[in-house]
Amino acid sequence: MSSPISELPIRQIPGDYGLPFIGPIKDRFNYYYTQGELQFFKARIEKYQSTVFRCNMPPGPFMARDPRVICLLDAVSFQTLLDNSKVEKKDVLDGTFMPSTSFTGGYRACAYLDPSEPNHATLKGFYLSLLSKKHDLFIPLFLQTLSGLFSGLEDEISAKGISNFNDLNDTASFEFVFRLLCDKSPLETDIGPKGPKLVDLWIFCQLAPLITLGSKFIPNFLEDLLLHTIPLPFFVVKSNYNKLYDAFYKSAGSILDEAEKLGLKRDEACHNLVFLAGFNAYGGMKALFPSLIKWVGTAGEDLHRRLADEIRAVVKRSGVTFTALNEMSLTKSVVYEALRIEPPVPYQYAKAKHDFKIQNHDSSFLIKKGEMLFGYQPIVTKDPKIFENPDEFVPDRFVGENEKLIEYVYWSNGRQTEDPTVGNKQCPAKDLVVILCRLMLVEFFLKYDTFEVEIGKLLLGSSVVFKSLTKATTNHS
Template structure:
C-alpha cells in the first residue's frame, strides 16, 4: 500500500482538562508510570503510534504542554523536515531555559535554520571541526590513556571503578584541549571544569528531570523541581569560571568568528555551549551507554571485536580509514546509538497544515501544533527492526547497513549529513568516530571486561567490576 492510499485517521488521544490535565500527565510521566510506560500505555490504549498527550514540565513553564506524540520510525522523520516544522526554541521541548545561562544569547541549537545567525554559526562549527580533524585521534587517544590508567588504579585499590566519573574528566579534557589547545589543569579551572559544567547543565535541564532522592516525597520534588526553573544566579559563579577559561584560550577561534561578522562575546558563548551542552553533555551520555551495551554482549562479542580491531590496527594502524574498515566495530557503535540514543527527544512546531503517516494511517497536522518524537521508541520500531529491544552488535553489518537510515540519534538520519540548512548535529561524524576509537582503545588493552549498570540523571551509570588484560 503506497503512502497515498493509507487511510486517514483523526489523531487520537486526550490532554485532559486545562491545567489539571497537564499536571496529571506530568505526575504519571515522572512518578506513577515512568517515562516508557507513559508512552506504551497510551499507544496501546489508542492503538496508534501517533496520539495527543501532554509533555512535562507543564503550565508553569510558560509554554503549552500539548503535543502530538510520534513513536514510530516513519512519523518520527517529520521532525527532520524543516520545510514543515520550525525548530525555533524547541531544543528542550515544552521548556525553554533562560538565555541568562548563555550570556543573553539564543545559541545555535535554539535557532531555526530560517534565522540568519543559524547558517553563520553552524557553518562556523562545521568549518572548525573540519580544520581540527587531524587532532581528533591523537587527542582522544591521550585522554583515553589517562582514563584507563585511572580505571586500573581504582580497580586495584577498591575492586570497582566508576566509569562515569572518569569519563567526565576525560570528556572535558578532550573538548577543552581540542578547542583551546591547552589542558584544563593548566588554566584557572584546574580540575573544576566537569563539576562546574554539570551544575550549569543541571540548571538548564532540571525541570525535565526527576531526582528520586530518598525520603523526599515525590509530590514535594515535583512541586519545586517542575514548577520553578532554577535561577541562573545560583550557578553563575560556575559558568563565569569556565566561560572565562574558554574566553582566555579560544584565541584564534574568536578572531575567525569575528571575520564572519559575529561579536566576540556571542561567538564565545556559542562555543562554550557547543563544548559544554553539545559535546561534554553528549559524551556524558553516549560513552557510558557504549560501554554498558558492549559489556552486555559478553565475552563472545568481546572476542570478535578484539580480533577485528587488533587485525586491522596491526596492518593499518589507527586512522579514520582503518576505523572505517572495522565492520563489526562500526555496527556495534551504531547499535548503541539506536538502542540508547543520547538525546531521546525531538520537537518541532508545524509551519503549515500537512499530513504525516505511520505504518497504518495518515494524520492531518494543523499549523502551530507542537510535534514530539520519543526516539527511544521510534528506533525500536518492530516494523523496522527485528528483536528491537535486543542489543544485536552485528545488526548493521553487510545488508544490515540499509537499516542505518532509521538510526536518528543525531537529529537526522544516519545516512544524512549535517548542513547549515538542517538541525543535524554538526559533530555527528566525530561522535561516531570517537565511539569506534573508544572500542579500539578498550580492546587493544583488554580481552574482556565486566560492568554493573544503572540509571543517572543523564543516561546510564557504569561501574567496572573487572578487566582481563590483553597479553600480546
C-alpha cells in the same frame, strides 16, 4: 516499509489533553511518578492502538509554554521532525520549556535557532568550519585522552577492586573537548580540575524542570513543586558559568578571531562555544560513552573476543587511522547499535509551519499549523516494523546488507546516512561522535581481552562500575 501516503486511510489523531491546568499536571505525574517515562508512552500506544496520539508533555503549567503535543512514536512519522520544509525548530530544543537565556550570556544559542533565522547559518557554519580545521587532531588527541582514562581504570581496580567509569569518563571527556577547542589543558586555566562539575551544575539548572531525581527520600509532590513548577534561577550557577566563559574567552582566542571574521560578536561566539563544548559535546559524551561500555560489557565475552580479533587484525595491517576504522564492520555495527538502542538525546520537538499530512505504518493524519510535534527516540528506534528483536542489543545488526538500516538510527537529529549542513539541525559533530565511539572500542580491545561491569541509573544516562578488567596477553597498541 510503508505505503504511499495517498493510499493510507486518514485517521483522526487519538488522545486528548484533559481539562486546562488539571490535564497537564495529571500527565506530568503519570510521566514522572505513576507510570514512568517509557510506560507513559507504551500505555498510550496500546490504549489508542496508534503510534501517533495527543498528550501533554512536562513540565506544563507555570512554565509559560503550551504543554500540548502530538507524539510521533514510529520510524515513519518521526521523520516529519527532520523535514525543515514542514517544521520549525525555533526554541524547541527542550520542548515545552525553554531555559532563560541568562544561562547563555543573554543570547539564544545556535541549538535553539531555526535554520530560517539568519544567525543560524553563521553559527552552524562556524561550528562546521571549526571541526573541519581540527580534523587531524581527532585521533591523536583522543588516544592521548583515552590513555589517561584507562590508566585511571587500572589504578582504581588495582587499589579498590572496582572502578567508577563515569567519573573518569567525565574528566577525560571535558579534557578532550577543552584541548580540542583551546589547544591547552583546562588544568592550565582557572578552571583547574573542576570543569566537569561546573558544567554538570550548569546543565542541571537548565534542565531541572524536565527531570526527576527518582529519590526515595523526597516525596513526589515536593519534588514536583521544587523542580517542575518554577525554573531554577541563573544566579545559582552564575559564578561557575563565568569561570567557564572566562577560560574559553582567554584560551580560544584564534577561534574567536575567526568567528569575528564571519560577522559574529566576540562575546556571542564565546557563549556559543561554551554551549557547544559543555552542553553539546561534553554533555553528549557524558551520556554516550557509559552507554556504549554498558551495552558492550553486558553482551559478554563472546562479543569481546570477536571485537578484539577484528580490531587487532585491522590495526596490525593498517594502524589506527580513519580508513582502518571504516574497515571494522563489527565495531561499526556495535556503535550504531548502541546509538540505536539508547540514543544519547531521547527527545525531538518541532512546530508545524503549515497544515500537512503525515503517516505512520498504517494510517495518515492531518497536522495543523502551529501544533507541537514530539518524538521519543528510545521508542522510535525500536520500531518493530523496522528492526527485528528491537529491544535486544544485537551487535552485528548493521553488518553487511543490513547496514542500510542505519538510515533509521536518528540519534543526531537527522538520519545517519545524511550530513550536517548550515541548512539543517543535524548535530555538526555527528561524524566525530561515531569516530570517537569506534576509537573507544579500538583502544580498549587493543589493551584488554574482556571485562565485567555493574550497571545503574543516573540523572543523565547510566552508571557503569568496572568489576574486572583482563589485560591482553600482548599489548597491540
